[in-house]
Amino acid sequence: MLFETAGIEVALWIPPLVAFGVSFIASMAGLSGAFLLLPFQMSVLGYVHPSVSATNQLFNIVAIPAGVWRFVKEGRMVWPLTLVVVIGTLPGVIIGALVRVLYLPDPRHFKLFVGLVLLYIGGRMIRGLVRGKEVAPAPAHGEDDDFQTKVLFWNLKEMAYTFRGKTHRFSVPGISLMSFIVGIIGGIYGIGGGAIIAPFFVSFYGLPIYTIAGATLMGTFVTSVTGVFFYQGMAPFFPAMSVAPDWTLGLLFGIGGIAGIYLGARCQKFVPERFLKWMLCLVLLGTAGKYIVEFFR
Numbered sequence: 001m002l003f004e005t006a007g008i009e010v011a012l013w014i015p016p017l018v019a020f021g022v023s024f025i026a027s028m029a030g031l032s033g034a035f036l037l038l039p040f041q042m043s044v045l046g047y048v049h050p051s052v053s054a055t056n057q058l059f060n061i062v063a064i065p066a067g068v069w070r071f072v073k074e075g076r077m078v079w080p081l082t083l084v085v086v087i088g089t090l091p092g093v094i095i096g097a098l099v100r101v102l103y104l105p106d107p108r109h110f111k112l113f114v115g116l117v118l119l120y121i122g123g124r125m126i127r128g129l130v131r132g133k134e135v136a137p138a139p140a141h142g143e144d145d146d147f148q149t150k151v152l153f154w155n156l157k158e159m160a161y162t163f164r165g166k167t168h169r170f171s172v173p174g175i176s177l178m179s180f181i182v183g184i185i186g187g188i189y190g191i192g193g194g195a196i197i198a199p200f201f202v203s204f205y206g207l208p209i210y211t212i213a214g215a216t217l218m219g220t221f222v223t224s225v226t227g228v229f230f231y232q233g234m235a236p237f238f239p240a241m242s243v244a245p246d247w248t249l250g251l252l253f254g255i256g257g258i259a260g261i262y263l264g265a266r267c268q269k270f271v272p273e274r275f276l277k278w279m280l281c282l283v284l285l286g287t288a289g290k291y292i293v294e295f296f297r
Contacts, residue, residue: 005246006047016256023257027067027264029276032060039287050105054231054245060224062254064217067261071214075148085219088179093223096187097230115291122284125199149211163211170205209273
């Protein structure tokens, strides 16, 4: 099938199948999988126009709600944390979209940017793993009630919640500033920011991956909605450049992502957190290395 906006031709079944596999694994760590779909689109499908960022965010819009619903149903959504993430990332993602179109339209330079972002994320996660930071154990069957979060308090300065008998406390201004910076990077990359902010929550603030997954997915969803419509709105001002998302391709990725994210959210609590982290680190560093090497060749 020919996708005119993307300028590529690919079998109809490939996008949903790839999206299913990627999102199933990534959603267990609170990610939609968009950070891996973008390299797939660029390197495998040959989709290198700026609109690939918007198409990637369209995937998030379609795929994420199923996973968020699952986390809400299981009582693992920390709503105050979600609100802070959304408010912080929204203005950043708009700035990021402008940077992508105005300063990074060249796919070669954009790949270097992607490679450096992924390298930093992977390095940050490995640092936490090597230090042996405590991680929450996966629960046995029948422990769903113990796997819920409970917000103790939150205000403009600080927030705290409990998870499996342990209290987690952190600064609201710190989270907001980090979310803003992540929003800019996510807007450039076209991932909504979840793949960047989730490792920060885990490695810097020491939050259990089981409790931040819903918040990061929801934040990614809201910022992706903003990103897609902002890219679409910019398209008339750049008639010589492919800026608006490829709606058909994005929807096909999203269809596969719906099933993958839902199943990943359902299975997450039965998978050891350390295994999830190492798995993501290997994928991140492998993709980052490929792009950085390609830039210097």
